[in-house]
Amino acid sequence: MRFALPCLLLLLAAGCARPAIDASRHAKSQDSRVQFLILHFTGEPWDRSMKILTEDNVSAHYLVRDSPVEVYRLVDEDRRAWHAGASSWKGQTQLNAASIGIEIQNLGDVAGPDGKVVYHAYPPEQIDAVVALVKQIVARHGIRPDRVLGHSDIAPMRKVDPGPTFPWKRLADEGLITWPDPAKVAARKPAFEAAPPDAAWFQERLARHGFEIPATGRFDAVTTRILGNFQMKYRPAVYDGRPDAETAAILDVLTAP
Ligand SMILES: [Zn+2]
Known part of the structure; x- marks a missing residue:
């Protein structure tokens, strides 16, 4: 026992020899690691939504319940949540590493009485909570408006949420x-009615907008699917994936230099 104390002091002294860190100076060039905000619907009722997002191999930073409206933080913002999966936007991939994910509880797409797929509505109070949350997160991390996206944007072949x-x-x-700008869209529409653009034009513009889309020059299944997702967001009245x-005009206005 007589030798134990000197040994302990030596160990403590060794610990003190590690470099001291002075954090009083700051670099000008830096930003948040969070560059994107991705919105989802859970596609499940409440209990299952919470169970999946807390116990399975998927997660999101936030979960917004529909009724009563409640907002849960399930993953701290400085940690990575597993919500995006294989994903891409403007050539950036693996978006889990650079994003915050919000899961909005909503049943999503379900078969209606006639067998046609219908989508559940979002209660206005739930949307109010989502908007308030998005505002906070965007301000906190300086996320650009063109980087607030849906899962349907970054993984269009797998997701519509x-x-x-x-x-x-x-x-x-x-x-x-x-x-x-709706006025610009209206102004450009007649020209596209008179001379509908070909598949190569749509593919080039969809890629410029951000989608990962192969330039096949044909209105193939991938292009139809991506056009449908694009329409769900910007022209939800009709989202049949047809290149009207x-x-x-919407795509042209969004991607104009
Ligand atoms: Zn999703």
Whole structure:
């Protein structure tokens, strides 16, 4: 026992020899690791949504319940949540590493009485909570409006959420996302009606907008699917994936230099 104390003192002295860190100076060039905000619907009822997002191999930073409206933080913002999966936007991939994920509880797409797929509506109070949350997160991390996206944008071949009933226009009105000027869209539409653009044009513009889309020069299944997701967001009245003049005009306005 007589030798134990000197040994302990030596160990403590060794600990003190590690470099002291002076944090009083700060670099000008830095930003948040969080560059994107991704919105989802859970596609499940409440109990299952919470169970999956807390116990399975998927997660999100936030979960917003529909009724009563409640907001849960399930993953701290400085940690990575597993919500995006294989994903891409403007050439950036692995978006879990650079994003915050919000899961909005909503049943998503379900078969209606006639067998046609219908999407559940979002209660206005739930959307109010989502908008308030998005505002806070965007301000905290300096996230650009063109980087507040849906799962349907970054993984269009696998995902449609948050779907055509999600009011993206409301986020646009709050200045939270990029939105095409309706007057410009109306002005450009007649030219596209007179001369419909070909598949190569749509693919080039969809890629410029941000989607990962192969330039096949054909209106193939991938292009139809991505056009459908694009329409769900910007023109949710019709999202059949057909390359109509209004869709071309919206895409043209969004991607104009
Ligand atoms: Zn999702």
